[in-house]
Amino acid sequence: MGDTLSFFLMSWLDPSLLMLTAAGTLAGIYVGAIPGLSVTMATSILISFTFSWDVNDALALIVGIYTGGVYGGSRTAILLNIPGAPSSVATAFDGYPLAQQGEAGRAIGLSTVMSVIGGLLGTLVLASVAPYLSDMALEFAPRDYFLIAALGLLLVGSLAAESLSRGIFAAALGAVIGLVGLDPVTADPRFTLGSMQLMGGIHYVVVMIGMFGVAEAFFQLHQLDATPVRQKVDKILPSLSLVLKFLPLSIRTSLIGVIVGALPGTGGDIASLFAYDHAKRTVKKPSKPFGEGAYEGLVAPETANNAAVGGAYVPMLTLGMPGDAVTAIIIGALTIHGLNPGPMLMIETPYIFWFTVGNLVLANLFLLLFGLTGIKLFAKVVELPKAILIPLILVLCVVGTYSLNGSMTEVYWMLGFGLLGYFMKVYRFQMGPVILGVILGPLMDTSYRQAMASVGNDSAAFVSGLFTHPLSLVLTLAVLFLLLGHSPLKRLLRREKTA
Secondary structure: OHHHHHHHOHHHHOHHHHHHHHHHHHHHHHHHHOOOOOHHHHHHHHHHHHOOOOHHHHHHHHHHHHHHHHHHHHHHHHHHOOOOOHHHHHHHHHHHHHHHOOOHHHHHHHHHHHHHHHHHHHHHHHHHHHHHHHHHHHOOOHHHHHHHHHHHHOOHHHHOOOOHHHHHHHHHHHHHHHOOEEOOOOOOEEOOOOOHHHOOOOOHHHHHHHHHHHHHHHHHHHHOOOOOOOOOOOOOOOOHHHHHHHHHHHHHHHHHHHHHHHOOOOOHHHHHHHHHHHHHHHOOOOOOOOOOOOHHHHHHHHHHHHHHHHHHHHHHHHHOOOOOHHHHHHHHHHHHOOOOOOOOHHHHOHHHHHHHHHHHHHHHHHHHHHHOOOHHHHHHHHHOOHHHHHHHHHHHHHHHHHHHHOOHHHHHHHHHHHHHHHHHHHOOOOOHHHHHHHHHHHHHHHHHHHHHHHOOOOHHHHHHHHHHOHHHHHHHHHHHHHHHHHOHHHHHHHHHHHO
């Protein structure tokens, strides 16, 4: 117990490690706030600088970058409707309407506190039940990932606002965009129209920046003469009563974030969408209608995507399997430093596990400190005249897209998706289902084909597996329940019950 505590407090008591965690968290917030500058990119760049460092120094900096970066995307999502990261897409649904109502300061303050709560709860789960969650993650077969992707696509009902048909169309469009490129199984070109530039596919961040950022800038051209909304930044820190009011929701969505984050290959983007859907289904009396500035719609995704950080460390530290792209890079960093991520890590170098847990707690405390500073300055961005704000949004979008791969082709695609997004906004299509389709379409496609291959392409065996394996049965029933929820039968039953 004494050794565990000393490992946990190692980065707290060493001034250099303390400063590295603080610097990483601060840098992560601002890297995450810039569209296109992903946490994955920042972490991968760090590896080249830190491979000669002591492993503790490298891990302290990386943990800070990771924690701050996941939160940082919420800043531009709330202020400009441009998610800084895919995990902040759901944050924009209600965060941006709050900014339009002059509540950007309160929205950022609430998202900061709830992000910290989600991060700490995720770390608590990592510390207490990591081996059990990792065993559960091992039980997931390709058919289960297919079912999770199907569950995710059924969230379209929650993201489609007033028109389910428009939402289904938008999700289908996103799925087609996500499938562009070489088939991952056969390497045959799909939807490339003979273009070499499309062989590598279309990066979902390019779609996200275009659909949210550029489309919003074009849409704002209709309101050039509108007076900017003055933001209320007198009370940034949310009251204790408000935090306690949303605490039950934040605990539930944190658990969603941890579980989804612990599944190899998933991450905060899927977790935040699941959490938003959960809030929309379970909160009967939101503070405002969802999609129009509901605080619950801000709390749910922000707690989930930060809790997913702790979840992503579970398979990495216990199985040597990456929970997401960032933990895949961290596995490389540990290997470079002569460590062996996986089951033997807990036996050979247990201090790494507890050092990481202590670092995550420390990074979340720094997140609370840094996340509540600079909000008044950030909020001024929304008060800029449209003639300045619109070019600023476009510049951010271009810089963010170009920084992905240094490709002007991706910039042109981003502008094209922005134009498409503009017309979709004009005709009241939601952008959320498009991004949902882009992210989950390829996962559903690959998982289904892997599942079919595992049973010799026998459809009967595939269907049988959905009902004979306990985990698959639970997920199948969840899919059927959601399908029933979207069907006319539910409305008919509700009408009869009311009568």
